[in-house]
Amino acid sequence: METHGAAVTAENFGLKGPRGWAFRGMDVKAAPGSLIAVEGPSASGRTCLLLALTGRMKPSEGHAEIGGLRLPGKMSAVRQVTALGPVQGVSELDPSLTVAEHLRERAMLERRYEGSLRALLRPRREQRAAALSRVEEALKAAGLVVETLPKGDRTSVRDLERLEALRLSIALALIGRPRLLAVDDVDLKLSEADRAEAWALLRGIAAQGTTVLAACSHAPGDAVLIRTETKPAEATGEAGTTPEDARTADGDTAATGADADLETTGTTGTTGATGTTGATGATRTTKSTGTADPTEAAEDTKNAETTGTVEGTGDTKEGADDALAETGRA
Template sequence: MEISGEAVTARGIGVRGPRGPVFENVDLDVSAGGLLVVHGPGGSGRTSLLLALAGRMRLHTGAVEVGRHRCPGRGARHVRRLVALARADGAVDLEGRLRTSEVIAERCWLERDVTPRRVVEAARRVGLRLRPESLVEDLGPLDALLLAVALALAARPPVLVVDSLDRDCPAEDREHAWQALEAVRACGCTVLAAATDPPAAPADGAALLALPRRHTGRPTAPTAAKETAA
């Protein structure tokens, strides 16, 4: 599996909610095939920042560039096409009542570039053993995360967003999760990830961005675009 990743750049970006800034004045540079790790406590704006970088949240200030496409502006549609969301709290997650086989079939129906063979290949890439008859809600936290990543990776996107990587995961599973993202990077894909804590041993070239907790409100829907990932 080979993917041509895209660089992601942000200058002075900020998002405001009904009760003030969610995050503000963020500058970052992620090279093609690189890894960005956004970390901070709940309420710090991690998810909102990832959605903004993916072109799926309205910016109050600044701009994002993915490859040669700029958001906001005419390039926003291209940014959304280039950046796939594996998981984003409150916006994108897997349907727990479906079986793994049903989630895969639905993804193949929704995205013409995704095939069962590609999903199997992506699952192997991230170290996931697929169990077709298992309900998504019965999967452990790590397997649920890896399934979401594999489904998104099967479309071979230039940029992949993974939110709440360490959600409900014990320490040993977190290490496996970070290793899975390194396997995604090895394909050439640019990875934008968020977690409460950064990895214990950040990969070479990884960009770390710490967000402080804010006591203002997050944007309310429909400010944050709602999506369904299977």
């Protein structure tokens, strides 16, 4: 990839929901192009940490910097230089869509929300060539060979193997050439061999210059390590809410779940064959078929000294869930 990775630092970084801390006391230092692993059991706050470090959730204490952009003050700017691979409830693939439809939708988003005026005014032939180049580059970096799929680019997501779906999600994120790529549940439902392939893929992306932030149950030994842990619940006397029902004080949907990217960062949304989007926060309709159309070109959401093991404290499942409801929009 042609982009340069983003350095990641954090000091006393924490996020709290009404029933406890999702995570707290996180200190991170990773150089550009690092492979950073957020390791912890399910419900330990690792997904919340991943979303907070990419500007999708607002921290409750401490601060972080992503490529020199300080959180929580520059959440919108951080979203512009980061991209999400698969994150449940935020950037999941739609099982009813084909590979081609996902690629086309992503290109549409790039053009509509992130394309520069100069890019939009280029001749249509140049736009097609640029789009095709980005798609091919992203597919190659993600190691997804479309021709080997059961029905080529007309293969539905529901027919993909878990590792193939992971590669597709990563390819969609890389179309925008982000400085930091975030991937959740890297090792979920993967065999030992497929898990090794997944980490080799992420290691290769980092080696090409893009910083990779990956949440997992078991991290490889060569990653910058952040550990989250499950703790007993902290009673706060406040009723929790689910991400789907979360609302901020001004009535807007919280910056999580299907609306985690309300500032149109280009994160791939969950979209039906004819329906509305998820993660970009903009309503759109798609009814695409066939192969990826490079006419829908776009400029994307673009997008440490690596030292030791980073340790912090995670909290309850309730804390992680409710943090989604309480953080609000950027």
